[in-house]
Amino acid sequence: MRWFNTNLEGRPPLPKAVLVALATLLVMEFGLARQEWLWTQFGGGGLNAIQSRIDAIVTPSPDPLVVVTGSSRLRIGASPLQIEQALGVPAGSVLNLAVAAGTPFDALTEYRLGRDKLRSATLLVIGLDDFYTNASWGVTLCDRRYATLDERLHDYDPPQVRTLLIGWLWRTCDAQRALQRFLARGGRPMPYHAELEPDRRCRLAEGWDKPATPADEPKLVETLEAFYQNWRPGSGRLRQLRKLAALARSDGLKVLVVCTPLAPRYRQLVHERYPEAEAYFGRCLEQLRAEGLEVLDWRDSTAVGWPPAAFHDYGHPTPLGVTLLSRMLADAAARACPELRRGVTPDPAFRLPAMGPAPADDESDAQ
Amino acid sequence: MLFNTWQFALFFLAVYPLYLIAAFRIQTIGLLAASWFFYACWDWRFLFLLLTSTTVDYYIGKRLAVCEDAGQRRRLVTVSIATNLTFLGFFKYYNFFTDSAVGLLRLMGIEAHPWLLHVVLPVGISFYTFQAMAYTIDVYRDRSKTCSDFVTFALYVAYFPHLVAGPIQRTDDLLPQLARPRKVSWDQIGSGAVLVLVGLARKALADRLAPYVDLAFNAPLEQSSLILVRGVVAFALQIYGDFAGYTDIARGISRMMGIELIQNFRWPYLSRNVQEFWQRWHISLSRWLRDYLYIPLGGNRGSRAMIFRNLMITMLLGGLWHGASWNFVVWGGIHGVALVVHRVWLYLLQQRRAGREQPEPPDRADRLAFVASWALTLAVVLVTGVFFRAHTFADAMAVLSGIVHWHGPLAVKRLGGLAGLLVALALIDGPQVRAGEHEACRRWPWVLQGLYYAFLVLLIVMVRPSSNAPFLYFQF
Known part of the structure; x- marks a missing residue:
């Protein structure tokens, strides 16, 4: 029996059209996707938020003492002014750099970008x-x-590694969102600013100050499913967190890992629907503790004394929650670093500010 | 293993070079092994089902070749049909019919507690059972020759580009191509690759439309009318982009191996009546239903009432073929009614014109009728699409009722994303429609061709969601 044969007919033609296509893609790759301005002016989302935190919060700060990173729960919940008052440290020494949907890699990036000041x-x-x-x-x-x-x-976790490697080789894939915005905005740069509240938290969403009601249950379930859909255990973000902690420790900072309180109903749903995920997260926290990191697990809101009125939704705090969380953060900071209690007189004129709508750009860009 | 994944790309890159250098027999065996491996990647247990269906139909085909007795031939073909329909019926419809029977009994005041099974639908079963049945029926009718080689026949059933979602091939179209030595030309490789690229672009656009569809159909009572309309239109584009995209990829891959699969779509949303729609939409299924169901039922023979009955039965069963749900039956039923109405209309038109000696030249009214018939057909397709997509009949009614009883803001800005994707789809289909052929761009000057290919690649990169959604027709 014959095993091999030539099944291709004729000679290969010069693929002129393919060469034109490749040339066009190379122009796109080097003329657009690898250009710094595309990322800075059309990054939007997390990129915009990170850069604006550096420019508007880190750079002007004279002497940072406490740096808060994380997601929107801390972005909304940690009031620098209240923490400063509770600790008695000078104004401007507590920096809230948390961003919406902020990952540990976002925090690592912020730390790297502002390291000269933050160290x-x-x-x-x-x-x-x-x-x-x-x-x-x-x-x-x-x-x-x-x-x-x-x-x-x-x-990163395996599916993300594949995506990121393709993006490293072919930057046009990495720049998908920026390119979309570039086209959608007709080349007009994205707004670039960090709108801060008077207590120097970031701008909050409209209606955030209203506590959650039982009628919000469908939204709660929707959020839960969005967070946990196709759940598979991953440790990539924890590796980034460890990296950040190691970097900060090498600069002489103490590090606190904080899991902010969650609405009781949301926790119950996680427990009922994703027990495996909940147990896995618990094991991850234990592992971080075993590695010498101080982990404050405040997820059980009843245990930390939060009333339901402190939650706007599954985990974002109302003004009451902001006060509670800021106080807890200040206490934890003082316990971790007793030298932080400075006894500076608080500003008596401080009131919780009236909140305006959040800028539309400051949203998650997790894909 | 979806066509638009890296796993499939690796699979194809491993198979294709070997295919190009293997001698014919090795090539066929290798292709069959690759096809079975491809199927086993979904769920290896169902490979036994595929093998059983293949073996039964192969031996019945062989018996039919030597059997002269009409009664025995009929019994043989019945065994083939019964085997395939039993597989299909059990895996696809067991729970559906059981549930429906329980519901019916409950209406009659009888409580029944039947044995319900957690049956998993084997991927592609609706397609490969039809493919296998087509063979035995064609051999029985003496329209096709018996395949005397098991490997070739098994490849005919399991050939991986069309295994899981068609197009369902005619025996005479595919089997001879598999039975003779295959040569591949560079032109076939080029045009096949273009088809794959076009298919991937269509699929990427379809996946981008999914959020609009999901928003409208997941909770229709909570959405404004505009969002519902957007969802309905987006679904029509999504299912077209998804299925036509899948078919393009399947045809492209197959062409690169020197095997032609039939065209399954010819711009169906340009149809001016429902009959034309079915000549442009899922052509391979329409043809199968016509050849193996409609015509045996009597087809266009007999009284008008009989023709209408045949149409309705064909469309109702065609609807049920898509899925074990009454929604699909309703979908097929409405299409059936639309086809009947169209037949009546044609009959009335014929009567009106019968007295005239010469056809009148087209005038403005005719052009208006042209646009009106297109719009009416599109409306029927969009409305039936609601039943096709909705999870339940109540959801479908909620979507339609939400649109009819207009409510909510008319925020036209919210249509921007859909409009953008529609333009992108038009840029893919436009040149094809204009030239009347799918590979129109291959005739363009090479600079223009190159720019078009780059556009398609960039379109895929720009609109592709981060995760690969399965092809919609895989569930059928």
Whole structure:
């Protein structure tokens, strides 16, 4: 029996059209996708938020002492002014750099970008959300822009590694969101600013101050399913968190990992629907503790004394929650770093500010 | 293993070079092994089902070749049909019919507690059972020759580009191509690759439309009318982009191996009546239903009432073929009614014109009728699509009622994303429609061709969601 044969007929033609296509793609790759302005002006989402935090919060700060990173729960919940008052430290020494849907890699990036200033701080608070151990979550524009090849290979979960490696080789894939915005905005740059509230938290969503009601249950379930859909255990974000902690510790900062309180009903739903995920997250926290990190697990809101009125939704705090969380953070900071209690007189004129709508750009860009 | 994944790309890159250098027999065996491996990647247990169906139909085909007795031939073909329909009926419809029977008994005041099974639907079963049945029926009718080689016949059933979602091939179209030595030309490789690229672009666009569809259909009572309309239109585009995209990829891959699969779509949303729609939409299924169901039922023979009955039965069963749900039956039923109405209309038109000696030249009214018939057909397709997509009959009614009883803001801005995707789809289909052929771009000047290919690649990169959604027709 014959095994081989030539099944191809004729000679291959010169693929002129293919060459034109390749040339066009190369022009796109080097003329657009690898250009810095595309990322800075059309990054939007997390990238915009990160850069604006550096420019509007880190750079003007004279002497940072406490740096808070994390997701929107801390972005809304940690009031720098209230923490400063509780600790008695000078105004401007507590920096809230948390961003909407902020991952540990976002925090790592912020720390790297503002390291010259932040390395002189005393304490770094890293917010850790339970759902970030879901390996099914996509990568963000921040991952795509700032992750090095080594990080893409080692600090992500397998499906994300594949995406990020393709993006490293073919930057046009990485720049998908930025290119979409570039086209959608007809080349007009994205707004670039960090709108801060008077207590120097970031701008909050409209209606955030209203407590959740039982009628919000469908929304709660929707959020839960969005966070945990296709749940698979992942440790990539934890590796990034460890990296950040190690970097901050090497600069002489103390590190606190904080899991902010969750609405009781939401926790119950997680427990009922995703017990495996909940147990896995618990094991991850134990592992972080075993590695010498101080982990404050405040997810059980009843245990930490939060009333239901402190929650706007599954985990974002109302003004009452902001006060409670800021106080808890201040206490934890003082316990971790007793030298932070300075006894500076609080500003008596301070009131919780009236909140306006959040800028539309400051949204998650997890894909 | 979806066509638009890296796993499939690796699979194809491993198979294709070997295919190009293997001698004919090795090539066929290798292709069959690759096809079975492809199927086993979904769920290896169902490979036994595929093998059983293949073996039964192969031996019945062989017996039919030597059997002269009409009665025995009929019994043989009945065994083949019964085997395939039993597989299909059990895996696809067991729970559906059991549930429906329980519901009916409950209406009659009888409580029944039947044995319900958690049956998993084997991927592609609706397609490969039809493919296998077509063979035995064609051999029985003496329209096709018996395949004397098991490997070739098994490949005919399991050939991986069309295994899980068609197109369902005619025996005479596919079997001879598999039975003779295959040569591949560079032109076939080029045009096949273009088809794959076009298919991937269509699929990427379809996946981008999914959020609009999901928003409208997942909770129709909570959505404004505009969002519902957007969802309905988006679904029509999504299912077209998804299925036509899948078919393009299947045809493209197959062409690169020197095997032609039939065209399954010819711009169906340009149809001016429902009959034309079915000549442009899922052509391979329409043809199968016509050849193996409609015509045996009597087809266009007999009284008008009989023709209408045949049409209705064909469309109702065609609807049920799509899925074990009454929604699909309703979908098929409405299409059946639309086809009947169209036949009546044609009859009335014929009567009106019968007295005239010469056809009148087209005038403005005719052009208006042209646009009106297109719009009416599209409306029927969109409305039936609601039943096709909705989870339940109540959901479908909620969507339609939400649109009819207009409510909510008319925020036209919310249509921007859909409009953008529609334009992108038009840029893919436009040149094809204009030229009347799917590979129109292959005739363009090479610079223009190159720019078009780059556009398709960039479109895929720009609109592709981060995760690969399965092809919609895989569930059928």
